[in-house]
Amino acid sequence: MKKENSVPTMKDVAKEAGVALGTVSKVVNGLPVGESYRIRVEEAIEKLNYQVNSYAQGLKANKTYTVALLIPNMQNPFFAMLAYHINLSLLKRKYRMLLCSTDFDAALEQEYVTMVQQNKVDGIIGLTYNPNLVIEENTPFVAIDRSISPQIPCVACDNFAGGQLAAEKLADLGCKKVAFLRIGSSLTNEPNKRKAGFENGCLSRGLSYEMKILDDGAPLEEFEKFLTEHIYDGRLSFDGIFCVTDNLAFSILKMLRRLHQNVPEDVQVIGFDGIRLFGDQDYICSTIVQPVPEIAEMCVELLLQENMTVKPPLVCLPVTYAYGRTTSETE
Amino acid sequence: MKKENSVPTMKDVAKEAGVALGTVSKVVNGLPVGESYRIRVEEAIEKLNYQVNSYAQGLKANKTYTVALLIPNMQNPFFAMLAYHINLSLLKRKYRMLLCSTDFDAALEQEYVTMVQQNKVDGIIGLTYNPNLVIEENTPFVAIDRSISPQIPCVACDNFAGGQLAAEKLADLGCKKVAFLRIGSSLTNEPNKRKAGFENGCLSRGLSYEMKILDDGAPLEEFEKFLTEHIYDGRLSFDGIFCVTDNLAFSILKMLRRLHQNVPEDVQVIGFDGIRLFGDQDYICSTIVQPVPEIAEMCVELLLQENMTVKPPLVCLPVTYAYGRTTSETE
DNA sequence: TTGTATGCGTTATCAT
DNA sequence: ATGATAACGCATACAA
Numbered sequence: 001m002k003k004e005n006s007v008p009t010m011k012d013v014a015k016e017a018g019v020a021l022g023t024v025s026k027v028v029n030g031l032p033v034g035e036s037y038r039i040r041v042e043e044a045i046e047k048l049n050y051q052v053n054s055y056a057q058g059l060k061a062n063k064t065y066t067v068a069l070l071i072p073n074m075q076n077p078f079f080a081m082l083a084y085h086i087n088l089s090l091l092k093r094k095y096r097m098l099l100c101s102t103d104f105d106a107a108l109e110q111e112y113v114t115m116v117q118q119n120k121v122d123g124i125i126g127l128t129y130n131p132n133l134v135i136e137e138n139t140p141f142v143a144i145d146r147s148i149s150p151q152i153p154c155v156a157c158d159n160f161a162g163g164q165l166a167a168e169k170l171a172d173l174g175c176k177k178v179a180f181l182r183i184g185s186s187l188t189n190e191p192n193k194r195k196a197g198f199e200n201g202c203l204s205r206g207l208s209y210e211m212k213i214l215d216d217g218a219p220l221e222e223f224e225k226f227l228t229e230h231i232y233d234g235r236l237s238f239d240g241i242f243c244v245t246d247n248l249a250f251s252i253l254k255m256l257r258r259l260h261q262n263v264p265e266d267v268q269v270i271g272f273d274g275i276r277l278f279g280d281q282d283y284i285c286s287t288i289v290q291p292v293p294e295i296a297e298m299c300v301e302l303l304l305q306e307n308m309t310v311k312p313p314l315v316c317l318p319v320t321y322a323y324g325r326t327t328s329e330t331e
Numbered sequence: 332m333k334k335e336n337s338v339p340t341m342k343d344v345a346k347e348a349g350v351a352l353g354t355v356s357k358v359v360n361g362l363p364v365g366e367s368y369r370i371r372v373e374e375a376i377e378k379l380n381y382q383v384n385s386y387a388q389g390l391k392a393n394k395t396y397t398v399a400l401l402i403p404n405m406q407n408p409f410f411a412m413l414a415y416h417i418n419l420s421l422l423k424r425k426y427r428m429l430l431c432s433t434d435f436d437a438a439l440e441q442e443y444v445t446m447v448q449q450n451k452v453d454g455i456i457g458l459t460y461n462p463n464l465v466i467e468e469n470t471p472f473v474a475i476d477r478s479i480s481p482q483i484p485c486v487a488c489d490n491f492a493g494g495q496l497a498a499e500k501l502a503d504l505g506c507k508k509v510a511f512l513r514i515g516s517s518l519t520n521e522p523n524k525r526k527a528g529f530e531n532g533c534l535s536r537g538l539s540y541e542m543k544i545l546d547d548g549a550p551l552e553e554f555e556k557f558l559t560e561h562i563y564d565g566r567l568s569f570d571g572i573f574c575v576t577d578n579l580a581f582s583i584l585k586m587l588r589r590l591h592q593n594v595p596e597d598v599q600v601i602g603f604d605g606i607r608l609f610g611d612q613d614y615i616c617s618t619i620v621q622p623v624p625e626i627a628e629m630c631v632e633l634l635l636q637e638n639m640t641v642k643p644p645l646v647c648l649p650v651t652y653a654y655g656r657t658t659s660e661t662e
Numbered sequence: 663t664t665g666t667a668t669g670c671g672t673t674a675t676c677a678t
Numbered sequence: 679a680t681g682a683t684a685a686c687g688c689a690t691a692c693a694a
Contacts, residue, residue, distance in 0.1 A: 006393075007448065009671055020681040025673060034679060054451055055386045055395065056671035059686050064386065066429075074405060074415035075610025083414075084405035087432045091439075098397075099430040101418045108422075117338065120385055247609050277608060277615065278578050279406025284608065340687055351665040356689055365663060387687035390670050 008048040017044035028052055063122055067303065068098040070112055070126035076247065077275045078290070079127070082144070085296035086125060093304060095122070106130040113139075123303045131187055142303045144295065146189035150313055153302045155295055156190035158316040160197035162288040165321055166242045166270045167201025167209075169286075173268055173327055175240030178207055179230075181223060181252060182244040183214040190314075191244065194272060198242055210238070224255045236261050239268065246271035249285045253326065269326040283324030291317045339379040348375035359383055394453055398634065399429040401443055401457035407578065409604045409621070410458070413475070416627035417456060424635060426453070437461040444470075454634045462518055473634045475626065477520035481644055484633045486626055487521035489647040491528035493619040496652055497573045497601045498532025498540075500617075504599055504658055506571030509538055510561075512554060512583060513575040514545040521645075522575065525603060529573050541569070555586045567592050570599065577602035580616045584657065600657040614655030622648045 014024045017040040026033045027041040044050070058064040067090055074080045087097045098121060100112045109130045116124050116139060123140030126133075135141050135148065147154040170178050180198050195211070202209040212226045230237045236259070243249035249271030253263060261267050264286075274289030276282060283289075294317050302311060323329050345355045348371040357364045358372040375381070389395040398421055405411045418428045429452055431443045440461045447455050447470060454471030457464075466472050466479065478485040501509050511529050526542070533540040543557045561568045567590070574580035580602030584594060592598050595617075605620030607613060614620075625648050633642060654660050 011671075021672085022674080022681060022683095023679090026680090029673085032679080037680080051445065051448075053390075053671055055389050056686090057673080058386050059384075059390055059671080059688095060673050062686080069430075073610070074411040074418075075408075077406075077408065077411075077609070080405040080408075080411040083430065084432055087405075087430055088434075091432075097430050099400075099414065099418055099428050101415055101422075103419075114382065117382075250608060250612060275608075277581060277606075278408070279404070281581060341689095342687075352688085353665060353667095353690075354663095357664090360689080363663080368664080384687055387670090388689080390672090390687080391689050393670080 007053070008050045009053070010050070012048055013041065013044045013050050016048060017041045064120065065094060066096045066098055066121045067300075068100050068112060068116055068121045068124045070100045070102055070109060070124060070128055072104050072127065072129065073101050077277075077279070078246075078273045078292075081279070081292045082127065082296060085293045086299060088293075089296045089300040093300065095300075095304070102128065104129055106133075109133060125299045125303060129187055129189075140303055142299045144299060145191060146187070147314060151311075153311045153313060153315065154190065155298045155302065155315045155317070157290040157295065157319045159190050159193040159319075160200075161316075162272060162290075162319040163194035163197025163199075163242070164201035165197075165319065166194075166272070166288055167198045167207060168205060169270060169321055169327070170240035170242065170268060171201070171205035171207050173240070173329070175207065175268060177238055178202065178209045178240035178242065179238045180209060180211045180213075180242050180244075181226075181248060182212075183218065183220070183223075183248060184216050185213050186216045190316075191272075194242075194244055207240075220251055223252060224258075227252075227255060227259060231259060231261075234260070236267050239266070241267060241269045243269065243271045246273045246275040246284055246287055249287070249326070253285065263326050264328040268328060270321075271324075271326075274322060283322050286324040286327040287322055289320045289322045291319065338384070339381045340384070341381070343379055344372065344375045344381050347379055348372045395451065396425060397427045397429055397452045398631075399431050399443060399447055399452045399455045401431045401433055401440055401455060401459055403435050403458065403460065404432050408606045408608075408610070409577075409623075412610070412623045413458065413627060416624045417630060419624075420627045420631040424631065426631075426635070433459065435460055437464075440464060456630045456634060460518055460520075471634055473630045475630060476522055477518070478645060482642075484642045484644060484646065485521065486629050486633065486646045486648070488621040488626065488650045490521050490524040490650075491531070492647075493603060493621075493650040494525035494528025494530075494573070495532035495535075496528075496650065497525075497603070497619055498529045498538060499536060500601060500652055500658070501571035501573065501599060502532070502536035502538050504571070504660070506538065506599060508569055509533065509540045509571035509573065510569045511540060511542045511544075511573050511575075512557075512579060513543075514549065514551070514554075514579060515547050516544050517547045521647075522603075525573075525575055538571075551582055554583060555589075558583075558586060558590060558592075562590065562592075565591065567598050570597070572598060572600045574600065574602045574616075577604045577606040577615055577618055580618070580657070584616065594657050595659040599659060601652075602655075602657075605653060614653050617655040617658040618653055620651045620653045622650065 010024045014021045024041050071079050090097050102109045109128050117136050125142050127144040141152050143152055143154045145156045214222055243252055249269055271285045271287040274287050275284050341355045345352045350368055355372055402410050421428050433440045440459050448467050456473050458475040472483050474483055474485045476487045545553055574583055580600055602616045602618040605618050606615050
């Protein structure tokens, strides 16, 4: 009992062309083969509309041409941008991408990782917040924004430089007393360096600054309380605010509106990430822009590069500043 | 020459447990097996940290537990939302998701589709703008927002009802003369029904209306020209505008600002899709909200349901209205 | 109930 | 240079 309307296989092609299986394989893989055979096989392939089954290929080669992307979600435009560009970078190299939205679920993250260790995919690119993720020694893995272990390369933007740049920009724009706002401090990851960079920038420019760092689960309202406490006679005592992400900046901007503080006249705000609505509109706030296409390319390159005896433990890519209406540029 | 530090296989487990290959397979698949054997096999599995190779499984079963999602990009939050929720719906059913960002590239879309016809994935969910996409008869496919053929189910929100709802809302909110703005008219797809629904709503509520529909590649500036032409003595002659998407609405809002028209005082604006920044902030404009989680669930359900003799050609899911500061709600 | 053997589609190692 | 054949990891029909 033969399979009937199934997909044609190499065997079918061989029979159709009247050649042996191995010959078809060679033609498919571009190995040298007699010209007359080539033609016949290619015609048969055309006629049957044959295509290789890459899973069977993978079974032999222990290679699937598939990479998994672990990422919390798609709602945050920064994550979405990353997913998109990594997809493109993989595609350029003929790799498929398995999207694994982990929704910050540690168990799910671990499950995805485990899945991979059994050659289901050739490697993982992961932006994960799970501090005790178990990754086997020999699993190709590239981390984004968080160093997981010395053997696993981590790719991030230059967060320190970004923080510094934010401070310098605020100084250039005439600020005297600024604030740094951050939420989610429990995990040590690369974005944490934004704080240090900012402090550094403030010090070198003689900016006085204050920090407000919320714990992981803390309600955003605490920032509103913090801001309110710094209002005297209706005026906020800061003339510049650096928010650790555009996401936070967006919320802070809403608060400032409620508190009747004008942006950028009374207080200037700089965020981080470089988010634009629909990817092509204006930046949602003045911001430190992450080089997402470059980050994506670097991740893929590091992951797929096999003949690299030693992989860089941490790669930092340069950030830029972009105006987004929440600062008072003068030029 | 044995493979060395590779992933353990069933054979390894069998040897470790001192049983036959078939027995291990049965244990793995939950088939009845002698209790003492079970234990031994399970211990061996635990010890070796064995997991089935689902690609080898797929090779046998002609099933990969993988579904491909064809979608233009991730920058548009609506697409990102869809990808996210479809990912979740698939995950619930233990399916993996291959993300295929097509970037509106017809050739790429076709390539992805072709890939699937050779049992690389079990099915496709596709939001595609390619009018002449070739899909084989027996390929499991569910389309979003565009009917591809009578045999292929299409899932969309109730676009007609959405258009109608927009008109009714504008009428309820006191509008007398409204406009409908749309871009991209070349392809017949479900969202096109928003226009008809809107007209219908306008007529039933006695609203006078005007339409401005731009061709596919046309520059957005044409809308600005259109609006400018409808300004007399500094006042726009419309008091309500329905934009075919939130994306367009966002651009229109910027234009209105430039033209010194106040929203919502002078003119109220309603968009379509239900986009929120970061997924959890306010809606970017008053809008007709698409039920994205339900759309996702329906797509997956229709795609994976095998014992369904006849699949619905078109499924429309109910929309809702949400306030987003660009209308003048009074309650 | 347990073990054995065959085949899924492909690649690679052999003889020819 | 080409054709036959074994092997990849698993499932299953069949034999023990």
